[in-house]
Amino acid sequence: MTSNLRSRFDRELVHRFGIVAVLLLISVALAATTDSFATASNLTNVARQVSINGILAVGVTFVLLTGGVDLSLGSVVALSGVVCALNAQPGEHSLWVPIALGVLTGGACGLVNGLLVTRGGIAPFIVTLGMMTIARGLALILSGGKPVANMSPALTDLAGDLGPVPIPLLCFALVTAGAGLFLGRYRLGRHLYAVGGNEQAARAAGISVPRIKLFAYGLCGLLTGLAGVVLAARITTGQPNAGQAYELDAIAAVVIGGTSLSGGVGGVVGTLLGVLLIGIINNGLDLLSVSSYYQAVIKGVIIVGAVWLDRRQARS
Amino acid sequence: MLSVRELTKTFGGLPALQEVTVEFRPGEVHALMGENGAGKSTLMKILAGLQPADGGAIALRGKTVRFASPQDALAHGIAMVHQELMPVPDLDVAENLLLGLEPVNALGWVDRAELHREAAEWLRKLDCVLDTRQPMRRLSVAQGQVVEIAKALARQTDVLLLDEPTAALSDHEVTALFKAIDVLRRRGVAIVYTTHKMDEVFRLADRVTVLRDGRLVRTAAAAELTPDALITYMVGRELAQVFPPVVGIPGEVVLEVAGLTREPAYRNISFSLRRGEVLGLAGLMGAGRTEIAEALFGLRPAHAGEIRLHGRPVRLASPADALAAGIGMVTEDRKGLGILPAMSVRSNLTLSALDRFAGLAGLDAADEARTADEQIRAFAIKTSGREQPIGQLSGGNQQKVLLARTLLTGPDLVILDEPTRGIDIGAKAEIYALIGRLAADGKAVLLISSELPEVLSLTHRLLVLREGELTAELDPRRATQEEILRHAIPR
Numbered sequence: 001m002t003s004n005l006r007s008r009f010d011r012e013l014v015h016r017f018g019i020v021a022v023l024l025l026i027s028v029a030l031a032a033t034t035d036s037f038a039t040a041s042n043l044t045n046v047a048r049q050v051s052i053n054g055i056l057a058v059g060v061t062f063v064l065l066t067g068g069v070d071l072s073l074g075s076v077v078a079l080s081g082v083v084c085a086l087n088a089q090p091g092e093h094s095l096w097v098p099i100a101l102g103v104l105t106g107g108a109c110g111l112v113n114g115l116l117v118t119r120g121g122i123a124p125f126i127v128t129l130g131m132m133t134i135a136r137g138l139a140l141i142l143s144g145g146k147p148v149a150n151m152s153p154a155l156t157d158l159a160g161d162l163g164p165v166p167i168p169l170l171c172f173a174l175v176t177a178g179a180g181l182f183l184g185r186y187r188l189g190r191h192l193y194a195v196g197g198n199e200q201a202a203r204a205a206g207i208s209v210p211r212i213k214l215f216a217y218g219l220c221g222l223l224t225g226l227a228g229v230v231l232a233a234r235i236t237t238g239q240p241n242a243g244q245a246y247e248l249d250a251i252a253a254v255v256i257g258g259t260s261l262s263g264g265v266g267g268v269v270g271t272l273l274g275v276l277l278i279g280i281i282n283n284g285l286d287l288l289s290v291s292s293y294y295q296a297v298i299k300g301v302i303i304v305g306a307v308w309l310d311r312r313q314a315r316s
Numbered sequence: 317m318l319s320v321r322e323l324t325k326t327f328g329g330l331p332a333l334q335e336v337t338v339e340f341r342p343g344e345v346h347a348l349m350g351e352n353g354a355g356k357s358t359l360m361k362i363l364a365g366l367q368p369a370d371g372g373a374i375a376l377r378g379k380t381v382r383f384a385s386p387q388d389a390l391a392h393g394i395a396m397v398h399q400e401l402m403p404v405p406d407l408d409v410a411e412n413l414l415l416g417l418e419p420v421n422a423l424g425w426v427d428r429a430e431l432h433r434e435a436a437e438w439l440r441k442l443d444c445v446l447d448t449r450q451p452m453r454r455l456s457v458a459q460g461q462v463v464e465i466a467k468a469l470a471r472q473t474d475v476l477l478l479d480e481p482t483a484a485l486s487d488h489e490v491t492a493l494f495k496a497i498d499v500l501r502r503r504g505v506a507i508v509y510t511t512h513k514m515d516e517v518f519r520l521a522d523r524v525t526v527l528r529d530g531r532l533v534r535t536a537a538a539a540e541l542t543p544d545a546l547i548t549y550m551v552g553r554e555l556a557q558v559f560p561p562v563v564g565i566p567g568e569v570v571l572e573v574a575g576l577t578r579e580p581a582y583r584n585i586s587f588s589l590r591r592g593e594v595l596g597l598a599g600l601m602g603a604g605r606t607e608i609a610e611a612l613f614g615l616r617p618a619h620a621g622e623i624r625l626h627g628r629p630v631r632l633a634s635p636a637d638a639l640a641a642g643i644g645m646v647t648e649d650r651k652g653l654g655i656l657p658a659m660s661v662r663s664n665l666t667l668s669a670l671d672r673f674a675g676l677a678g679l680d681a682a683d684e685a686r687t688a689d690e691q692i693r694a695f696a697i698k699t700s701g702r703e704q705p706i707g708q709l710s711g712g713n714q715q716k717v718l719l720a721r722t723l724l725t726g727p728d729l730v731i732l733d734e735p736t737r738g739i740d741i742g743a744k745a746e747i748y749a750l751i752g753r754l755a756a757d758g759k760a761v762l763l764i765s766s767e768l769p770e771v772l773s774l775t776h777r778l779l780v781l782r783e784g785e786l787t788a789e790l791d792p793r794r795a796t797q798e799e800i801l802r803h804a805i806p807r
Contacts, residue, residue, distance in 0.1 A: 185678030187670040194667055197656035204615060204653040205668045205721065206639040265658050 018309055019256065019273045030284045037287055044166060050279030051168035052227045056250035058179045059223030061271045062216040064254050067196045067263025068117060068124035072109060072131035073224050073250055077243035079139040080106045080228025085148035085238025088155045095154045103225035109135055110221015117217065118210035139240040148238035159234040168230045175223060180268040192216060196263025252303045253278050317342045317506045318475050323372035325358055332358040334530045335372065340475065340506045345497065347521035348510045351550055355530040356510040360477050364396035365389030393474035397464045397481060405453035410435035412452050413467050438466040442496040458489030465496050476500060478509035482516060494520055512600045514543045514805050526550055551768065551797040559773035560752040566593035566776060570760040571729050576621035581607035582784035594751060594761040596771035596792065599781030599804050605764045606648055609731045613645040614638040639668060644727030646718050648734040654718045657707030661699050662688040664706045664717050669724040691720040696746060712743025719750065729760045736770065748774060768797040780804050
């Protein structure tokens with residue numbers, strides 16, 4: 001790895017110091033106040049839980065970097081899960097068919113989002129809001145409104161472990177590493193930042209803005225499809241009602257991680273930290289047996305507070 | 317009524333106004349004249365409370381005043397009608413006209429009948445008949461301006477500032493506007509307005525003030541002036557001494573443009589440009605210079621006409637097409653179309669030429685860093701290092717980064733649109749030298765500039781535009797600034 005990329009990574013870490021500190025603080029507090037937090041089984045559990053939100057957050061990081069937004073994540077997770085489950089009945093297809101179909105379903109939704117944003121000139125908020133209800137509807141239609149069960153064990157085993165590591169975590173790690181490399185090292189990654197930073201200037205610099213946006217939405221869709229498959233494997237069914245409000249946790253994680261909602265600034269390292277913070281808050285509140293009503297309030301306050309602190313720090 | 321004394325304003329060390337003293341009288345139309353960048357708009361903005369002055373004083377009816385905001389100026393009876401109007405497009409005419417002054421009934425509800433009656437009344441005072449129930453967005457620019465003027469009238473305005481009110485109007489609309497201005501004059505309002513159009517000054521203005529390089533040149537009654545005298549006042553300086561000699565003999569034709577048209581910006585533009593040649597494009601703001609450059613760079617394609625590069629017709633639908641064809645452009649709009657403020661100097665430098673560093677394993681970061689450092693040195697870009705965000709650099713250094721970005725793509729044709737706008741004299745001299753080197757290296761250069769000394773001193777040949785049409789091809793060795801302006805100023 002070159003010194004260039006290395007220094008970039010270091011700078012981002014330093015810039016994210018505030019979040020790292022909050023993360024450590026909460027972890028230490030939880031380890032001190034609960035017996036169960038710092039146990040191997042709990043930590044693997046946290047890892048398993050954050051994986052799906054993590055994959056979604058990395059995907060939507062691409063979209064947010066271009067200055068767009070994707071509100072359809074949760075519904076597309078459900079749709080992809082249903083498509084995967086429908087094709088994962090025992091003895092029907094080989095293992096890769098349901099996986100590929102699930103992932104590609106997400107990709108197709110993302111591509112449609114991207115086309116409507118670029119060709120149709122419709123605001124991303126509206127396009128993906130539409131996709132949110134369309135994908136949910138399609139999931140209900142395909143499943144007949146009922147969970148698609150009886151998935152082949154080969155597929156549901158994918159929610160298990162590979163050696164000591166949960167496979168969903170492995171997926172999340174690979175996706176994050178790949179996205180980080182891509183954004184930091186490849187031309188397309190650089191173009192993504194340029195489009196989000198100043199769309200007109202990016203066009204004047206010879207970048208095809210529609211192509212970049214299409215790519216961002218398409219890739220976000222593929223990763224959403226992957227999250228849908230992982231979720232279906234974990235809950236061993238294709239749930240048409242799964243994934244409600246998943247987009248909110250994913251976008252919150254990205255924004256906590258310092259990616260600007262107006263685009264052009266941020267990256268995957270921040271998103272990773274944001275995902276961990278949200279995961280640990282969720283886990284901690286569970287361990288402290290805080291009622292789920294209060295959990296929602298506390299989580300909201302922490303999300304807004306973390307972003308507020310971060311922005312204040314960035315401004316000074 | 318309103319006077320300014322020794323008003324001074326600097327932008328980033330560049331003086332925009334230097335000790336300007338003028339008096340504006342009630343019932344008088346006072347024209348502010350000067351080349352682009354002479355300080356007219358700055359003076360207007362200070363009077364309207366949009367910008368604070370750095371020095372000097374403003375006096376209103378003998379009392380010294382200081383405007384903290386446009387609202388503050390309005391409260392003192394000073395209103396400005398902008399080049400770009402700022403109405404609320406979806407409210408109707410009456411709602412816009414009486415925004416904040418709506419008549420209300422006993423219950424505090426807006427009395428809509430009274431609202432429209434009052435609005436129509438104000439418009440009638442300006443000899444204007446308009447349906448006050450139509451939304452503002454349906455109005456023409458001229459109608460919109462009359463509504464803005466009526467708005468000012470309804471707010472007991474004593475001083476009305478008009479910034480290039482006729483720039484976007486047809487002759488017929490100008491007549492209607494002048495009628496409205498005349499009504500205001502008879503009511504004792506002091507009217508200050510800027511324009512480039514010579515005939516208007518003599519048709520409308522009582523007195524004229526000429527500014528040049530931020531300094532007051534002369535204030536005189538319009539009756540005492542002639543168009544030629546005005547032009548001399550506006551230009552009246554020796555060419556700056558910083559220009560390198562124009563060298564070399566242009567080679568084969570690189571670019572041919574035939575019948576390029578995009579109404580209403582420009583029409584039937586034909587010219588050619590040779591290897592090693594610097595071709596100047598002069599004209600006033602709004603003459604279509606930038607629009608022609610944007611067509612050649614694919615930013616806003618022409619509607620008709622042909623562009624040939626090296627003898628072959630090319631289709632330029634986007635800047636990507638243009639760059640691939642060997643055309644590079646440094647834009648006039650550095651903030652809007654140029655820099656990516658949050659990104660590093662390095663990323664900004666290499667953005668258009670990333671394929672140079674691209675491989676299967678991604679961008680060659682070491683090579684990219686080396687190239688960035690080379691360019692920073694070659695262009696003498698003042699920065700703390702290649703990783704500094706470009707937004708923190710001065711305008712001149714940002715401009716050098718953008719020049720370097722364009723040249724890294726290895727273009728045959730380089731379009732420079734106002735390359736020295738808003739940058740200090742040192743950086744200007746460096747850019748002048750660079751233009752000379754580009755031509756010497758065999759590039760074809762199209763130079764657009766509002767600064768006449770630049771187009772006169774740096775080019776082999778000079779085209780003049782007036783209202784979207786080519787009006788003259790001049791030899792810069794013999795042409796004078798007066799001659800350029802004569803071809804450039806609408807008549």
